[in-house]
Amino acid sequence: MVPAVVDGLLAKRLLFVTGKGGVGKSTVAAALGLVAARRGLRTMIAEVAGQDRVARSLGGGSTGFEEIQIAPGLFHISIDPQHALEEYLRFQIPARPMADLLSSSRMFQYFAAATPGMKELLTMGKVWELSQLQRRTRGAAAYDLTIVDAPATGHGIAILRSPGTFADVARVGPIAHQSRAVARTIADPTQTGVVAVAHAEEMAVTETLFLRDTLREDPKVPLAAVVVNALLADRFSTRHARSIGKALGTAGPPAARAALRAALSGHTRAGGQREQVESLRKGLGEEPIALPFVGPDRAPAGPSGRRQNGERAMFERLADALEESALAAAA
Amino acid sequence: MNVVDMLEGKRVCICGGSGGVGKTTTAAAIAMGMAAEGGKVAVVTIDPARRLATSLGLDELGNDPRLVDPAVFTRRGMEMKGELWAMMLDPKRTFDELIARLAPNEQARDEVLANRIYQELSGAVAGSQEFTAIAKLYELDREGDYDLLVLDTPPSRNALDFLDAPDRLTSFFEGRALQVFLRPTGLGMRLFGRGTGVVFSILKRVTGIDLLQDLSVFFRSLGGMIDEFKERATAVNALLSDRGTTFLLVTSPEREPIEEATFFWRKLKAARMPFGGVIVNRVHHAYDLGDLDVARIASELEPELGPKLAGRVAENLSDYHVLAERDRENIAQLAHRLGGEERMILVPYLDSDVHDVDGLRAIHRYLWATEDERTAMLADVVA
Numbered sequence: 001m002v003p004a005v006v007d008g009l010l011a012k013r014l015l016f017v018t019g020k021g022g023v024g025k026s027t028v029a030a031a032l033g034l035v036a037a038r039r040g041l042r043t044m045i046a047e048v049a050g051q052d053r054v055a056r057s058l059g060g061g062s063t064g065f066e067e068i069q070i071a072p073g074l075f076h077i078s079i080d081p082q083h084a085l086e087e088y089l090r091f092q093i094p095a096r097p098m099a100d101l102l103s104s105s106r107m108f109q110y111f112a113a114a115t116p117g118m119k120e121l122l123t124m125g126k127v128w129e130l131s132q133l134q135r136r137t138r139g140a141a142a143y144d145l146t147i148v149d150a151p152a153t154g155h156g157i158a159i160l161r162s163p164g165t166f167a168d169v170a171r172v173g174p175i176a177h178q179s180r181a182v183a184r185t186i187a188d189p190t191q192t193g194v195v196a197v198a199h200a201e202e203m204a205v206t207e208t209l210f211l212r213d214t215l216r217e218d219p220k221v222p223l224a225a226v227v228v229n230a231l232l233a234d235r236f237s238t239r240h241a242r243s244i245g246k247a248l249g250t251a252g253p254p255a256a257r258a259a260l261r262a263a264l265s266g267h268t269r270a271g272g273q274r275e276q277v278e279s280l281r282k283g284l285g286e287e288p289i290a291l292p293f294v295g296p297d298r299a300p301a302g303p304s305g306r307r308q309n310g311e312r313a314m315f316e317r318l319a320d321a322l323e324e325s326a327l328a329a330a331a
Numbered sequence: 332m333n334v335v336d337m338l339e340g341k342r343v344c345i346c347g348g349s350g351g352v353g354k355t356t357t358a359a360a361i362a363m364g365m366a367a368e369g370g371k372v373a374v375v376t377i378d379p380a381r382r383l384a385t386s387l388g389l390d391e392l393g394n395d396p397r398l399v400d401p402a403v404f405t406r407r408g409m410e411m412k413g414e415l416w417a418m419m420l421d422p423k424r425t426f427d428e429l430i431a432r433l434a435p436n437e438q439a440r441d442e443v444l445a446n447r448i449y450q451e452l453s454g455a456v457a458g459s460q461e462f463t464a465i466a467k468l469y470e471l472d473r474e475g476d477y478d479l480l481v482l483d484t485p486p487s488r489n490a491l492d493f494l495d496a497p498d499r500l501t502s503f504f505e506g507r508a509l510q511v512f513l514r515p516t517g518l519g520m521r522l523f524g525r526g527t528g529v530v531f532s533i534l535k536r537v538t539g540i541d542l543l544q545d546l547s548v549f550f551r552s553l554g555g556m557i558d559e560f561k562e563r564a565t566a567v568n569a570l571l572s573d574r575g576t577t578f579l580l581v582t583s584p585e586r587e588p589i590e591e592a593t594f595f596w597r598k599l600k601a602a603r604m605p606f607g608g609v610i611v612n613r614v615h616h617a618y619d620l621g622d623l624d625v626a627r628i629a630s631e632l633e634p635e636l637g638p639k640l641a642g643r644v645a646e647n648l649s650d651y652h653v654l655a656e657r658d659r660e661n662i663a664q665l666a667h668r669l670g671g672e673e674r675m676i677l678v679p680y681l682d683s684d685v686h687d688v689d690g691l692r693a694i695h696r697y698l699w700a701t702e703d704e705r706t707a708m709l710a711d712v713v714a
Contacts, residue, residue, distance in 0.1 A: 021350010022588070053587075092537045102533045115546055116448060152350050154377075154460065154485070166542075169447050173539015202686035203355075235643055244644065247635040256631040258618040259648035266647055268682040276684070295650060296657040 005225045005289055006326035010036050012193045012224070014131040014185065015147045018156030019197035020207045024229040028197045028291070029149040030054045031318035035326075037073035038319065041144035044130055045070075048123050048159070050080040054149060057311040067130075067140065075143070077130070081119040084126040085112055091136050092174055120162035121179065128163075128182040131191070153211050160186060160194070164219050186219055193224025198280065198288070200228050200273035209283045226288040228277055233292060234270035241267045291321050332674055334361055334698040335368075337607040338479070341577045343472055343570065344607070345482045348581035349591040353612040353678075353694075356685045357581045358483035359387070359417070360694040365479050366415035367404070373416040375467060376483035377460060384419050386687040394424050396471070403688055416477070418467075425463040433559040442552040448545050460485040469567045577607035582665070584614050584658035593668045608674030610698070611662055615655040615680050616709060618648075625649050679709060 009015060009032065017029040029045055033054075036043040044067065045054050052062045055078065060070030065083035070076045086103050093099040102108050112118050129136055131146040150156045163182035170176035186192050194215060198208040212223050236244065241264060248260045280288055294314045338344055338361075346358040355376050362374035373396040387399045396416035404411045427444060434440035443449050461484070468482050535543065553560075570576060578599055582592040592609060599606045625645045632641035666675060678697045685694060700708060 022583070023351060089537065093533065098533055102537070105534075108534060169545055170539045170542035172541055174536070175538050175542055199351075201684045204351075235647055236640075240640055240643075243636055243640060247632065250635070252635075253631055255618075255620045255623070255628050255648075258620060259628050259632065259644045262618075262648045262651040263644045265682045266651070272682075272684050295653055 004326055005287075006035065006322055009193055009195065009225055010039060010041060010145060012191055013143075013145060014127070014192045015145065015195055015224070016150045016156070016160065016193070017147065017195045017197060018150040018153060018211070020199070020204045021152040023197045023199045023204055025152070025197050026051075026053045026057075026149050027315065027318060028195070028227050028229055029147050030058060030315045031291070031322055032195070033074050033147050034071065034315055034319035035322045036145050036147070037071060038323070040073065042073055042075070042141070044075045044077065044143040044146040045149065046127055046130060046146060047076070047078045047149045048127075048151065050078055051149070052076075052078040058315060059312050067137075079123050079126050081112075081122045084122040087129075087137070088122060088125055117158075117162050117165065120159045121166050121175075124159060124163050124182055124186075125178060128185055131185065153207055157211065157214055160215070160221070161219050183219065187221055189222065189224070192221070194221055196223050196226045198226060198228050199230055200276040200280070202276060202279075205276050205280045205283070208280065212284070223284075226280065226284055227291055228280065228288045229291045230293040231273055231277070231290050232266060232270045234267060234274075236263060236267045289322070289325050291318055291325075294318055332608065332676065333701055334364065334610075334676065337579060337674065337676075338365070338577065341575055341607070342478065343468065343480045343482070343573070343576040345468075345484060345571075345576065345578050346581050347484050347578055347595055349588045352581050352583040352588045353685065354581045355483045356691060356694060357579075357610055357612065357698075358481050360691045360698060361579075362417070362479070362481040363404070363415055363688075363691055364695045364699055365481075366413040367409060367411050369412040370478040371414045371416070371476070372479045372481065373418065373471060373477045374481045374483065375418050375420060375464065375471070377420045377422070377464060377485045384417065387415075387417055389417055389419070393418055394421055394428065394467075396477075407688060407692065409692060413478075420460075420464055420467055422460045422463040425467050429463070429466055429563075430556070433556040433563065435555050435559075439552055439555045443549070443556075446545065446549045446552065448549045465567050465571070466563065469563070469570050472570060572602065572604045574605065577605045579607045580609045581612065582609065583612050584661045586661060589661045589665050593665060596669055606674075608676065609665065609669070610676045610678065611665075612678045612694075613680040614662070614677045615651065615658045617655040617659045618652070620652075623649055623652050677705070 015029075015032065017025050017032070019025050026047070033043050033045040047054055052064075055061065055063045055068075055070055055076045058070050058074075058076075060068065060076060062078070063070070063076050064078055065080060067075050067077050089099045089103050090096070093102065112122075127146065127148050130143060133142045135142055150159060163179045163186060165179075167176055167179035167183050170179065196208050196211050198204040208226060212226075215221050215223065244260050244263050244267075248257065248264070252260075277288065277290070294317050344358075344361065346354050346361070348354050358376060359374055362372045366372040375396070388403050389397055389399065396418040399415045399417050401411040401414075404415075430443050430449075431440050434443065464482060464485055468480060471477065471480055578595075580592045580595055582588040596606060596609075625648070628648060629638075629641045629645035632644055635641070636644060662675075662677070666673070676698060678694055681690075681693055683690065683693075685691065696708065697705060
């Protein structure tokens with residue numbers, strides 16, 4: 001019996017979406033966000049390192065370090081370390097003039113810039129703040145779920161480890177105290193989950209298993225879910241493929257031959273993907289969440305060259321697929 | 332235009348581009364091909380999954396290139412006239428080695444290596460992979476043992492981080508960040524002396540004294556290596572713009588990687604760094620069929636396949652065509668943005684996943700083909 005993985009994810013407060021480069025982490029984060037919002041959860045999608053891909057694709061425009069609603073029930077923020085630092089100082093030092101003095105002090109700027117891992121820690125600090133029921137940000141309401149579109153595997157692991165590392169290094173003092181609180185949240189599977197996104201390709205599958213093993217060691221968190229993205233639908237059975245191959249053996253008009261070729265290669269690729277999903281399933285010891293390949297929109301590009309509505313439609317279709325997988329699991 | 336043209340007169344080839352576009356396999360295929368022709372070639376890669384290493388018969392992560400057993404290729408009927416060397420970079424170890432090399436004495440070296448901040452963070456933080464990758468490249472180049480070095484850049488979200496790495500390091504050492512900790516009246520000294528400044532006392536309050544002390548020790552011990560580090564970073568930067576170096580941009584035809592490749596190219600131009608060409612992987616072949624008539628194709632296939640399957644096959648082509656058109660538009664846009672520089676190799680979307688030597692050979696065929704040969708190969712696949 002497959003557990004209702006998607007429901008389990010939505011019951012947490014904080015999700016990190018990571019995986020190999022180019023597998024569609026942002027897309028999956030956005031689709032998860034849409035599903036959560038459809039279920040009535042007040043949901044935040046946080047992008048890091050000043051990225052705003054999700055916001056732009058969903059048609060919300062660039063948001064920056066501000067919590068902005070980009071769809072009903074769905075909010076967005078783009079976290080950059082500098083803003084996170086200034087905010088942190090204002091929390092730490094209630095006396096505003098002193099906080100300003102410190103954040104404008106060169107010495108402090110240098111300290112923050114030069115300390116290895118400080119950027120990661122500040123980013124994690126802000127993510128943690130977003131996920132809290134009692135928000136420190138004045139007048140800010142709590143979110144039911146915060147989804148972080150995290151960096152790719154290597155840096156993704158580093159960012160998840162940074163609070164624990166700083167808690168160890170700093171031992172005492174506010175940074176130690178704060179880091180420990182964040183590290184505790186990350187290590188608590190009732191609150192936090194890491195979602196690994198993969199493609200059904202050998203290298204992506206291996207990297208996903210590597211990610212699972214590495215996170216188990218430090219910061220000792222299990223993967224909450226694995227999503228295999230961009231699976232091709234196999235329209236043809238083995239018997240079909242034989243007939244198609246046979247038809248290709250006889251000459252025919254170019255377009256018909258192209259159609260036969262495309263059908264065969266689609267069948268071959270889908271078969272290759274099935275093998276990879278199988279080896280992922282074996283490696284994980286459980287069923288990954290499968291998401292279909294969603295092709296480009298057929299409508300021509302707008303004057304800007306972007307297919308904004310098309311992208312939004314693509315996210316909605318993936319959200320549909322996620323909901324279906326949740327339903328299938330429940331059945 | 333093929334890869335050999337792109338690498339004419341070069342001894343360093345850096346493959347850049349966003350994650351997931353086949354950079355690692357492209358770098359390996361290039362290195363393999365150049366070695367097959369008789370060169371002594373090393374490919375340097377960062378691949379957390381290590382799958383490629385396994386396929387090349389390298390089971391361990393090493394910090395020096397290792398010779399790939401030529402039997403790996405000859406078994407598959409590929410003649411290997413030269414030598415292919417490969418290494419998977421371990422950023423943490425590379426950084427340790429760099430510290431060991433640059434430290435003025437053993438005591439300074441041990442102090443840095445034993446520092447908790449260094450230990451915890453050197454291998455993991457943003458930028459360290461980028462920096463160690465080129466630092467290693469620089470060393471291999473200086474040793475001069477290879478005819479060609481091929482570097483697969485780290486999978487950073489922003490591929491440009493890679494180009495900035497040496498500059499960031501130089502400005503860190505030249506800038507006042509470090510001086511704050513090092514000069515006699517600086518933070519480092521105040522920690523141990525009787526620092527009383529307002530800023531300092533607030534800083535102590537928000538960070539905690541332990542962290543400041545560890546940092547201070549870390550920076551003080553690094554301080555002894557400032558000149559060496561600066562020199563190193565400058566030399567690394569010089570290597571990046573050297574005439575013997577070239578950057579190949581690797582991308583897929585999807586919009587995001589294409590945009591990333593464009594930015595990378597602009598940045599190369601702005602920094603006057605050498606650009607060799609673009610390799611576009613996973614291109615859906617654009618069948619030259621004019622306006623697609625699904626109903627007609629279905630009726631043409633019907634006698635052979637029956638109405639149901641014929642319809643499905645025709646419909647499948649129509650979906651495929653949308654992808655091929657998207658690829659064509661995106662590639663045309665890239666070519667246009669690059670000022671019509673026709674230094675582009677298109678590698679088709681292969682039916683099987685590329686992760687072993689056979690896969691490398693499949694890519695290699697396209698990278699080495701001339702324009703006409705490529706057209707013929709595609710026609711062959713497609714016909």
